[in-house]
Amino acid sequence: MVLLHGDRAKSPALWSTGVASIPPSSSTVGVLLDTGNLVLTDASNTSVVLWQSFDHFGDTWLPGGRLGRNKRTGEVTRLFAWKGYDDPAPGVFALELDPNGTSQYLLNWNGSMEYWTSGNWTGDGFTGVPELKAYSNSPMSMYNFGYVDGKDESYFFYDVKDEAVVTRFLVDVTGQIKFLTWVKSAGQWILFWTEPKAQCDVYALCGAFAACVENELPSCRCLRGFRERRPLAWLQGAHAEGCVRDTALQQCARGGGGVQGATREAKNDDGFYAMPDVRLPSDARGVVAAASARDCELACIGECSCTAYSYNGSCWLWHGGLVNLQDMSTSSSTGTGGGSGTILIRLAASEFTSxxxxxxxxxxxxxxxxxxxxxxxxxxxxVFVLRRRRRLKAQRRVVEGSLMPFTYRDMQSVTNNFSDKLGGGSFGSVFKGSLPDATATLVAVKKLEGVRQGEKQFRAEVSTIGTIQHVNLIRLLGFCSEGTRRLLVYEHMPNGSLDRHLFSSGPGPGHGVLSWETRYQIALGVARGLDYLHDKCRDCIIHCDIKPENILLDDAFAVKVADFGLAKLMGRDISRVLTTMRGTVGYLAPEWITGTAITAKADVFSYGMLLFEIVSGRRNVEQRPDGTVDFFPSAAASRLLDGDVKSTVDRRLDGDAEVGEVERACKVACWCVQDEEGARPSMGTVVQALEGLVDVGMPPVPRMLKVLGDPANYVKFFSGLPST
The missing domain is CATH 1.20.5 (Single alpha-helices involved in coiled-coils or other helix-helix interfaces)
Structure with missing residues (x-):
């Protein structure tokens, strides 16, 4: 098979399969299989495969393909990232089996620098990808993963249990490997898993003479005195080709380099720009003896190939293109690779003002x-009277994604001195406000209570929250940090919180009965928002307070999860114990009570309890007229086993609910509230289950639900716990 441009006789082949051993008398046919594999076969014997695309990956790996090495021929199948989003030529990032013969997979840059590894295969997963093992063993798993190490070849494979599931692995232009699933109802690819989690952990992501900045968009920016090599590709998010100098180094341009050129006069030709708080590149090519920073500077200026230096008691020089530099001034992470410090970048004299x-x-x-x-x-x-309003209007004109800083007087003006209270919760009271812009944008201002962080730590955490944007998460617009006062400014949700619509049936706005279709979409939206917080952010964020009061609804009843990030931000080691117990009794996972480590699975438990309430339209815990307590989840689990799920639905719907969705929701809720956190699904799996991408097996009734089915036990179980 040959790909040509124009007249075959006049133009060279752009691409070919390279199959040369086809008998002249044979007839060859090409077939695109349902798996996505393009196969060339002998027309008279289709079992004879002459060539197949599954042996020659691009940037995408589909189910059924094998990623590995042929031990007889030495041929390797690897994934190459595209050079750019509009350029399918092989880029610098690739995924392949370890060439040293181990069972681990590596992401590398330019075929040389390894920056991520899966860890070795253990029989049911890779040591560096524990979530893969956990998901494979989950009853909701829709994939089969495996590794084969045979006499002739070693390879990793995966397939789907349901052919209706559309999925793929991708090595993106960003240098990250991504596992994606197509959600037909949403009309888009949903990210299931990615590595490295931190964008700046991709080696040379930004190319030469650019710095990576975590939690900012775009992630890369050229250093002072440099510009994008390919501006269009840069705008599209492909930064690997880096930046080039605005002005050539003047001393070297006229041949003044070399040790002999390292004089005080020569130094006036080129200068150095100090860049503090950076992760230093790990590829320093030379370490020279220098008694001072001045000696180190002269050592660099004396070599035309020296582009930067750093001195911290020892002198480090960098030559050629400066890659893998990370600006740490806005990040709490230390990243991977070299240490942090100050680097001095060499620039032409014209870049400095005389x-x-x-x-x-x-x-x-x-x-x-x-x-x-x-x-x-x-x-x-x-115009003294209008000064503050005009200043606020100017503040409003900010680049999308940034946060607006406010003074406390601003907050008093915006909220009319905090006169319209919308509600309150675990972290403080919320007030309605209006920004003085052209459209009088409505906002919700939360006055935080009991915040003990200092100014610097508070601003750092708020900055992190501000970078988190998802269609099902409330958006943070700004903040106030003045003295001991801490306030957050969020977008306003006209339909308020879910509890208003779920549990109220009185007259007035916001008291209509939610349809089953709306409820199901709300359940799905909450799950998607939590999945993003747990696995799609740079740091896993455990919400710790999932309840209807923290689920907000916009004018179309689309979900916005609120109060995320206000509990302690967790690092990727999510087994750390939270120092402060949060949450609301009735939604708390058993881990809170037993004192064991808190992980993202605590949110999964709370979500399960919330899902029961969405189905029933009532609180999980209700007091009967005789004073006893009715615990709905226990009744729901029992009815699920009896096949009577329709009786669990809110009576106000008069049976107007899709029974299949009700059963799926009840099963998912029961899986979420399992006693052992390891038996609970991840929120990503919950999303797939609710979307109907996986069959949900019948869950066992948790011991806790059996115990709490007795009203007396319920009271004993929660006695002595703090209320909110």
């Missing part, structure tokens, strides 16, 4: 400033 020019510029600026000040004073006198 003293004479500076003096002239200062004089000009002073003159202009004096004139402007006189005019400004006159203007301020006439």
């Amino acid at each position: 003293p004479g020019h500076t003096k002239t510029l200062i004089i000009a600026l002073v003159a202009v400033a004096a004139a402007v000040a006189a005019v400004t004073v006159a203007v301020l006198v006439s």
Whole structure:
């Protein structure tokens, strides 16, 4: 098979299968199989495969394909990232089986620098990918994974249990491996798993002379004195080709390099720009003896190939393109690779302002400033009353994704001195407000209570929350940190919280009975939001307070999960114990009570309890007229086993509910509230189950539900716990 451009006789082949051993008398046919495998076979004997695309991956690996090595021929199948989002040529990032013969898979840059490994295969998973093993053993798993190490070949494979499931592995332009599943109802690919989790852990992600900045978009930015090599590719998110100098190094351009050129006069030709708080590149090519930072600078200036240096008692020099640099000034992470410190980047003298020019510029600026000040004073006198509103309007004109800083006076003005209270919760009270912009944007202002973090830590955590954006998570717009006062400004949700619509049946707005279709979409939206917090963010964020009051609804009843990130932010080691118990009694996982480690599975438990309430339209715990307590989840689990799920549905719906979805929701809820956290599914699996991508098996009735089926035991179980 040959791909040509134009006239075959005049143009060379753009691509071919390279199959040369086909008998002249045979007839060859190409078939695209349902698996996505393009196969060339002998027309007279289709069992003879002459060539197949599954032996020659691009950036995508489909179920049924084998990723590994042929031990007889030495041929290797690997995944190559595209060079750019619009350029399918092989890029610099690749995934392949360890060439040293181990059973681990590596992500590497340019075929040389390894920056992520799966860990060795243990028989049911890779040591570095524990979530794969956990999911494979889950009753909700829809994939089969395996590794074969035979005499002739070694390879990793996967397939799907249901052919209706569409999935793929992808090595993205960003250098990350991603496992994606197509959700037909949403019309988009949903990210199931990715590595490395932190974008800046991809080696040379930003190319030469650029810095990676975690939790910012775009993740890469050129260093001072440099510009994008391919601006269009840069805008599209492909940064691997890096940046180039605005101005060539002047000393080297005229041949002044070399040790002999390392004089005080030569230094005036090129200069150095200090960049503090960076993760230093790990590829320093030379370490020279230097008694001081000045000696280190002269050592670098004396070599034309030296592009940067760092001195911390020892002198480190970098030559050629400077790659894998990370700006740590806005990050709490130390990243991977080299240590952190200050690096000095070599620039041409023209990149620095001369003293004479500076003096002239200062004089000009002073003159202009004096004139402007006189005019400004006159203007301020006439518009003093509107000053604050105009300043706030100017603040509103920010780049999408950034946070607006407010003063406490701003907050008093926005909320009319906190006169309209929307509600309160575990972290403080919420007030309705209106920004003084052209559309009078409505906001919800939360006054945080009991915040003990210092100014720097608070701003760092707020900055992290501000970068988290998902269609099912409430968006943080701004903040106030003034003295001991801490406030957060969120987008306003006109339909309020879920509890208003789920449990109320009185007159007035917000008291209509939610249809089953709306309830199911709400359940799905909450699951998607939690899945994003747990597995799609750079750090796993455990919500710790999932309940109807923290599920907000916009004007179309789309879900926005609120209060995420306000409990302690967790690192990727999510087995750490939270130091402060949060949550609401009735939604708490057993781990909170037993004192064992808290993980993301605590949120899964709370979600299960919430799902029961969405189905029933009532609180899980209700007091009967005789004073005893009715615990609905126990009754729901019993009815599920009896095949009577329809009786679990809110009576106000008069049976108007899709029985299959009700059964699926009840099964998922029971799986979520299993006693052992290891038996609970991840939120990603919950999403797939509710979307109907996997068959949900009949769950065992948790011991806790059996015990709490007795009202007396329920009271004993929660006695002595704090209320919220």
